Amino acid sequence: QVQLVESGGGLVQAGGSLRLSCAASGRTLSGYTMGWFRQAPGKEREFVAAVTWSGVIVYADSVKGRFTISRDNAKNTGYLQMNSLKPEDTAVYYCAAKPFTGTFIYTRVYEYDYWGQGTQVTVSS
Helix, strand or coil, rough: CCCEECCCCCEECCCCCCEEEEECCCCCCCCCCEEEEEECCCCCCCCEEEECCCCCCCECCCCCCCCEEECCCCEEEEEEEECCCCHHCHHHHEEEECCCCCCCCCCCCCCCEEECCCCCEEEEE
């Protein structure tokens, strides 16, 4: 089993930045794809970004050029650097993991096996 814990959320003004972290425990994330999703009130959970074990990265169009996903395999931790934040980025952000060693990027909620509890990001205008 893999346990994921997100941190780093908070309240920020539009144009500001936040860095989310996702710490994994239970087993190493070697061979796992890590993803970030978000869910705004009244909306479905949506894909934000993902990075494969081999380093292939994909972003949702809505965050391209503003968000950067990364991972530190030695620390068993993933990150989401969020810059130029907008009020529409307000949501609960979740990290997720899927055992997969290939280069295909999974972007659907149901494709991921492990989830964190989420961290709230609020961007004020």
